[in-house]
Amino acid sequence: MRVTLDIPDEIHAILKARAKNEGTTMRAIILRAINAELRRESPPALPERKGKFELSQIRSKRPGTLKLGEEGVYEYIDFP
Secondary structure: OOOOOOOOHHHHHHHHHHHHHHOOOHHHHHHHHHHHHHHOOOOOOOOOOOOOOOOOOOOOOOOOOOOOOOOHHHHOOOOO
C-alpha cells in the first residue's frame, strides 16, 4: 500500500543521511521504526466516553478571514 507522509525537512535530512550511512533506504528505516512501534506494549484502552465531547477550535481575530493551507495549520495547533 502506498502512503503519503509530510515529514519535516530537518527529519528528512537526518533520515536520508542515516540511510546513506547504513547503506539502506529511507523506506527500510521507516518500516523498521513502524515495526518497533507496533511491537511495543499497547497502552491501556481509554475508557469509553458517553455523552458530549468538545472539539478543538481555532479562534480568529477577524472571523471569516482565516485561511489555512497544509502548512498554515501548524502555526495554530501543536502537533506531537
